[in-house]
Amino acid sequence: MWSYYPDLLARPVPRYTSYPTAAEFTDRVGEAYLGHALDAVQPGQPVSLYVHIPFCEEICWYCGCNTGRSNKAQRLTSYLDALHAEIRTVAQRLGGRARVERIAFGGGSPNAIPPLEFARLVDEMMLAFNCGAPVLSVEIDPRGFDQRWAMTLGVSGTKRASLGVQTFDPAIQAAIGRVQPRDLVVSAVDRLRSNGVRSINFDLMYGLPGQDRALLEQTLDEAIAMRPDRIALFGYAHVPHMLPRQKRIDATHLPDQAERFAMAALGHDQLVAAGYVPVGFDHFALPHDDLAKAQLQGTLRRNFQGFTEDRADVLIGIGATAIGQFPHLIVQNDKNSGRYRMRAGAGRLTGERGILRDADDQRRGAIIEDLLCGRAANVGTDLHRTDLRAGLAPFLERGLATLEGNSLRITEQGRPYGRAVAVLFDRHRALSQQRFSSAI
Ligand code: SF4
CATH class of the missing domain: 1.10.10.920 (Arc Repressor Mutant, subunit A)
Known part of the structure; x- marks a missing residue:
């Protein structure tokens, strides 16, 4: 304890x-620096790609991601066109030198776009980049995850998926603006597994309004019963001065720091007792999973996606706000969706802020x-x-x-x-x- x-x-x-950290980024480092960093990638160098899809069907009140409603077809289509353009621009700049070993789709909720559009993005990347059989991973909102989506993931060869779960308690779900019945998560897990996804992560949270240790324990019990390969147990950070959408959350029902600590400790002990290996300070993985192996073998890494077994020194961000990491440079793409679409559509790199390391x-x-x-x-x-x-x-x-x-x-x-x-x-x-x- x-x-x-x-x-x-x-x-x-x-x-x-x-x-x-991103707090140190400046607009003095942007497009030109990204271009030089791409030019410096060596033949055969392993590279990972991150593709940002900034859309969700519903916006959760606690969310800190750059995302917006996916209800405007025109906005979605023009963003996807920009993504395709950016993929071609980055690939051209790399000239086939990089060996793409991982492609991660995050957001937002990648499954807020039609599955056919996801398949088109994967196809474009497979053709544009020097890919062998990259590990494909995707973040999923269980609420919009139907059989068509699951089959698309299966056909594309996606092997990893991360589900936004947060809590199974209905009252807390209502208090954070994410109502998501348990059965939706159960069927999403079934669909993913029957379509060949072999590593499933649940994102869970402690420190939520009205949550106490007993309610967290219950959520963890329900999660453990589904045996996700990985669990990330994040502490909810209430920062409405930075994330105005959090103003809808009633702060008077938030647990204090002592209770938050007790919840984090309970989560750790419960997951370890259930056979999970603690990874970093907030992840857990079953011993067969690559993340647990990386922790045990001392090869764990940390990047913008959290703790990872990915050992590539170069991560290229594609999409608005996506962040790329190179040993000497961190660079973030334009956050402004309109400007991002214009730049990408004009065949330009979209790096806009960053820092030289x-x-x-x-x-x-x-x-x-x-x-x-x-x-x-x-x-x-x-x-x-x-x-x-x-x-x-x-x-x-x-x-x-x-x-x-x-x-x-x-x-x-x-x-x-x-x-x-x-x-x-x-x-x-x-x-x-x-x-x-x-x-x-
Ligand atoms: S589904 Fe995920 S990314 Fe979308 S608003 Fe909710 S927490 Fe944020």
């Missing part, structure tokens, strides 16, 4: 899906990734800093981290404190006033 130390969780911290950023990024992925991080270069030693001391004293020589590691007890340790290596946090959410 984890111990609760509120003083160590008081500071809001980034989720570190990249370092530097200098050698120090890359070193610090490696430390943060190692810590969050459960590996020993070499922190020798930083140990002379008195502020760092002072910052680390309470974590070391309480057994939440160990320091042997230059090797710093988060312990099993320290799992919920990983981000609070990682932030000590973030040189930008001292400079930025950007607000983040609690580490738990």
